[in-house]
Amino acid sequence: MDTLAISKPVRFLKGGQVHTLQRVSPTRTLLEVLREDLHCTGTKEGCGEGDCGACTVVVGELQDGKLKTQAVNSCIKLAHSLDGMALWTVEDLATPGGSMHPAQSALAQHHGSQCGFCTPGFVMSLAALAEQHPKSAINREAASHALSGNLCRCTGYRPILDAAQAMAQLPRQPLDTPDVRRGLRALAQVAQAEAAALAPTKPSAKRAAKPPMGGYASPTDLATLLALRQAYPAAQLVAGCTDVGLWITKQHREFAQVLDLTRVQELRKIDDYPHHIAIGAAVNLTQAFGALVAQRPQLQSFAQRFAGLPVRNAGTLGGNVANGSPIGDSMPLLIALGANVVLASQSGYREMPMEDLYLAYRKTAMRADEVLGWIKVPKPQPAPRPKARGKAQAAPGELCRVYKISKRFEDDISAVCLALNLRLEGGRVLSASIGVGGVAATPVRARATQAALAGQPWNAATVRIAMATLRAEFSPISDMRATGAYRREVLGNLLWRYWLESQGSIATDLQSLTPQGVQP
Ligand SMILES: Cc1cc2nc3c(=O)[nH]c(=O)nc-3n(C[C@H](O)[C@H](O)[C@H](O)COP(=O)(O)OP(=O)(O)OC[C@H]3O[C@@H](n4cnc5c(N)ncnc54)[C@H](O)[C@@H]3O)c2cc1C
Ligand code: FES
Ligand code: FES
Structure with missing residues (x-):
């Protein structure tokens, strides 16, 4: 059967409107949809691989009733992953009355609007910064972290950083409005009604049937993820898509089916235990490094050197570990910390030291029916008689x-x-x-x-x-x-x-x- 025909539509909120896109290919990127389908050409393609930030957009979703926004790269984000979310591009920032967003006004006033390729991306990263921080926290350091995924190769960053700081003097223009939250709740209700309509009615049918899967599946619970993983071993598993996105945009690979694990509730949490924390595989790198830094503050600058902010917002620690690249950054650290990985499948769980996951170049011990579920990281262990030596010793x-x-x-x-x-x-x-x-x-x-x-x-x-x-x-x-x-x-x-x-x-x-x- 044509997997596209049975794929769910992609629905998202943008510019106060719900956009519903039918028959979207599983590997179509958000940037392609924006520019080619919606003709929103304000968002630019520079590198197509998450490096330059020209394609930066802001996405938002409700978490515990609150709107959580973040800047991501639309060039390597799959369009389906936006389903049920809110999206802002550079076209959506000005008010209907035409007042520019503080990010736009400040860039214009401080000569930070340099070339037409990078500027929309800088605007969106700054809009995310303004949205997420109180004005008092918008300083040069915060701005340079917020812009860590935006490259400029012309006249430099100084006017852009000046503009970022100047935003703090301008009136706020929040993206988070009651209308947006109402719209997202309405989208969630539509998705629930659709899921209920598709759910098998007879318990016997539920046990016997192979779970249906269109071109793109994004289950919300672990049992469904594992059932789909078992039933469709050829489907491309993705999390934040910051590695897989490049296979699509640069190697032109197509996947008939994509299994997205980022909505699985059990994997979206970081659980705290007496001797370790367990980081779910759907937790993004920003949050995962936040938890690691909370345990060991000396890791802060390393965490900030992992990619740039939009990649850390989309990518997961689980994806880094599962991808198993020999130059992946988190694994040396996690091995040194004595981390274990927990693999999950319909037949149960397996736990092993992280280094045992890796068998050969890009070959792991994970079976085709398994997913990486959690990364368990030991907390700092106090020594019997700790002897602190200045700042170098962060944990006893x-x-x-x-x-x-x-x-x-x-x-x-x-x-x-x-x-x-x-x-x-x-x-x-x-x-x-x-x-x-x-x-x-x-x-x-x-x-x-x-x-x-x-x-x-x-x-x-x-x-x-x-x-x-x-x-x-x-x-x-x-x-x-x-x-x-x-x-x-x-x-x-x-x-x-x-x-x-x-x-x-x-x-x-x-x-x-x-x-x-x-x-x-
Ligand atoms: C611009 C840019 C800069 C980058 N900089 C760095 C850097 O500094 N350091 C670094 O180490 N990496 C870097 N990366 C690589 C990438 O961001 C990381 O590897 C990231 O952690 C991948 O996570 P993801 O969720 O995006 O994985 P995805 O791309 O979604 O998946 C990667 C692979 O892992 C598999 N996978 C994902 N989750 C699971 C799971 N739970 N169980 C089983 N398999 C799974 C997928 O099937 C796929 O094979 C960069 C990437 C970009 C685009
Ligand atoms: S186009 Fe360069 S990061 Fe997306
Ligand atoms: S703003 Fe585009 S290269 Fe500097």
Whole structure:
């Protein structure tokens, strides 16, 4: 049967109107729908791969009755994923009376409107910033985080950052209005009525039938997700689509069926347990890193270096882990923290240390009927007799650091990523846990280096030996990001930097250096 014919329509709220699109292909992007179907050409295509921000739009959904808005890249967002949501593009910001949004007025007043490709994206990122923060919190730092996914290659960022700060002086023009919330509630009711009409009436039919699936399915509960995963193993599973989106836009891959897990309620939460947190696979990177940083504040700058904000708003930690790229950033850290993954299928759950998930290049231990359900991250463990050493020791007993080496500071993929988590006591290494990316076909645990450190005195001589072990432990390849020799060299250097930081030498922490000076 034609999967498109049985696909649900895509309904969303934009500019005060409900838009209903029929027979939308599962791999059609939101940007294509905007420009080609709705003729809203204010949103531009620059790179088509989530890098430049020209296509930034703001999406909103109701969560616990409140409107949650975020900036995302429409070029790699699938149109179906917008179903039931509110959307704002650059055409929707001015009031019906023609008053510009503060983001627009401020950019115009401060000469921040530079070229026609990037400006709509800058406007939308700033509109999201204005929407999500009180005026008092809109400063240069907040603006530069909000714009971390927007590239400008002409006259630079200064007037844009000036405009961002100036927004705080202008009257607010909120996107969150009672009309929008009413409209979203009405869309939710339509979706519920449709789901009820499709639900099997006889319990026997429910047990026997293969669950129906059109071109795009976005189940809201885990049981349905697992049933669809089992019944349609060839359907392309997606979460935030920030990896898969590029397979579509750059490799021109088509998928007849797409199974989207981002609405599964059980996977949208971060659960807090006495000794660990469990991050659901549908939790986006912004929230997941927020939870990791709450446990270990020293991870803040690393979290901000993962892609740019719109990618972190759409992408999930689960997608990063499941994709299993050898240069994925979260896995070295999660391996060093001793994280486990929980795989779910209709036959039950399996739990394993994260490093055991990876079998070979882009090959994981996950079966075709399984999904990654949760990532369990141990909380910082207090040592028996903690001995804090200045700022370097963020949690008692453990010294956790992660270093990302990439060509650009933000919005770039690692050449090498090294995460170290040592427990030190009485001048000795109680235990060492080390995750590495960019040096092998998968993210890996540095077992030989761990062995070289565990039980040894924590001094320069031990570190020198461990540096040599770390450099010899892997045979990284040479590619466009770095040569194998560079990767090996830098690995050892990062371990030395970790040692210096453990001695309170903050001068080596380049990430805390800003044009204004050293950030505390
Ligand atoms: C501009 C840009 C910058 C980026 N920067 C970085 C960076 O700095 N560091 C970095 O590591 N990555 C980066 N990425 C890659 C990407 O954003 C991350 O890998 C992201 O975490 C993927 O999550 P997702 O939810 O978008 O996954 P998707 O694209 O939806 O899925 C990726 C893969 O994982 C599978 N998958 C997803 N969820 C599950 C699940 N629960 N169970 C089983 N399989 C699943 C999918 O089937 C697919 O094969 C960047 C991407 C872009 C576009
Ligand atoms: S077009 Fe460049 S990020 Fe979408
Ligand atoms: S605003 Fe487009 S390149 Fe600078």
